[in-house]
Amino acid sequence: DTAVSQTPKYLVTQMGNDKSIKCEQNLGHDTMYWYKQDSKKFLKIMFSYNNKELIINETVPNRFSPKSPDKAHLNLHINSLELGDSAVYFCASTPSTGQGSYTFGSGTRLTVV
Amino acid sequence: GEDVEQSLFLSVREGDSSVINCTYTDSSSTYLYWYKQEPGAGLQLLTYIFSNMDMKQDQRLTVLLNKKDKHLSLRIADTQTGDSAIYFCAETTNSGYALNFGKGTSLLVTP
Numbered sequence: 001d002t003a004v005s006q007t008p009k010y011l012v013t014q015m016g017n018d019k020s021i022k023c024e025q026n027l028g029h030d031t032m033y034w035y036k037q038d039s040k041k042f043l044k045i046m047f048s049y050n051n052k053e054l055i056i057n058e059t060v061p062n063r064f065s066p067k068s069p070d071k072a073h074l075n076l077h078i079n080s081l082e083l084g085d086s087a088v089y090f091c092a093s094t095p096s097t098g099q100g101s102y103t104f105g106s107g108t109r110l111t112v113v
Numbered sequence: 114g115e116d117v118e119q120s121l122f123l124s125v126r127e128g129d130s131s132v133i134n135c136t137y138t139d140s141s142s143t144y145l146y147w148y149k150q151e152p153g154a155g156l157q158l159l160t161y162i163f164s165n166m167d168m169k170q171d172q173r174l175t176v177l178l179n180k181k182d183k184h185l186s187l188r189i190a191d192t193q194t195g196d197s198a199i200y201f202c203a204e205t206t207n208s209g210y211a212l213n214f215g216k217g218t219s220l221l222v223t224p
Contacts, residue, residue: 031210041150041199045211056211090156094210100144102212106155 003027004105006091012111013081021076021108023091029103030096031055032074034066037088037107046089049074050096081112117215119202124221131189133218135202140183142204146212147176147187151198159187159200189220197222 004025013019025032033056034046048056049068063079078085091105118136125131137145146161162169162176162185169176175188189196199219203212 033211035212041217043156043201043203043212043214048211058211100161101158102144102146102161103158104148104156 004091004093004103006089006105006108008108009106010109010111012113015081015083015112017081018077018079019081019110020078021089021091021110023074023076023105025072025091025093025103025105027093027101027103028095029093029101030071031094032068032071033092033094034074034076035090035092035104037090039087043090047074047076078110081110083112086110086112117202117204117213119200119215119218121216122219122221124223125192127192127194127222127224129192131192131196131220131222133187133189133200133202133220135185135187135215137183137185137202137204138213139204139206140180142206144205145176145178145185146201146203147174147185148201148203149198150201150217156201192220192222194222194224196220 006023031050033048037043046060047066051071052068065077068074088107088109090107094102143164147159148156149159160171173190177186199217201217202215206213
């Protein structure tokens with residue numbers, strides 16, 4: 001059983017489109033995250049939700065909107081996609097203590113053309 | 114924010130030990146992590162260490178933590194070609210449990 005699963009694994013889309021990435025975890029964790037890995041492999045936090053409540057919102061364009069329908073799911077919706085949004089997006093989860101078992105999904109490679 | 118520093122590249126021969134070093138920034142970090150990323154793959158949690166520990170060993174992996182110098186290292190014994198990957202060091206932050214990552218060390222294991 002996959003602990004943190006993301007869909008789709010690959011996403012190729014044109015500039016200006018709107019797209020969503022879904023994430024689900026079956027670990028019973030309370031906190032979920034979105035990270036972005038750029039072309040130089042640098043990883044940076046974007047958002048964090050704890051029990052469906054937003055607790056981190058880094059400097060990310062407001063075209064990016066996370067949504068957490070329940071504590072097992074955290075989706076990422078991106079409006080008006082730009083070339084610079086091309087990256088690998090990773091979902092992660094942790095217990096409510098936020099530390100220790102910090103598990104990542106396998107990533108979604110987004111390519112904007 | 115401040116940077117977690119790692120050397121960018123390390124090359125070792127198969128069978129040798131590899132040591133990947135990391136300098137972190139936040140002395141209040143409670144957990145420090147090592148992740149492995151193979152080409153085109155996700156982030157695999159290798160190990161983590163709690164800040165009140167000096168050392169943690171898990172099979173071929175040994176993590177050493179020097180809190181005074183804010184230095185973390187990962188030693189891989191008997192390195193294999195399958196260990197070739199990028200290794201990321203990460204620290205917890207005060208910002209809602211987010212991780213602050215280093216830029217990764219590319220480990221190349223040659224036969």
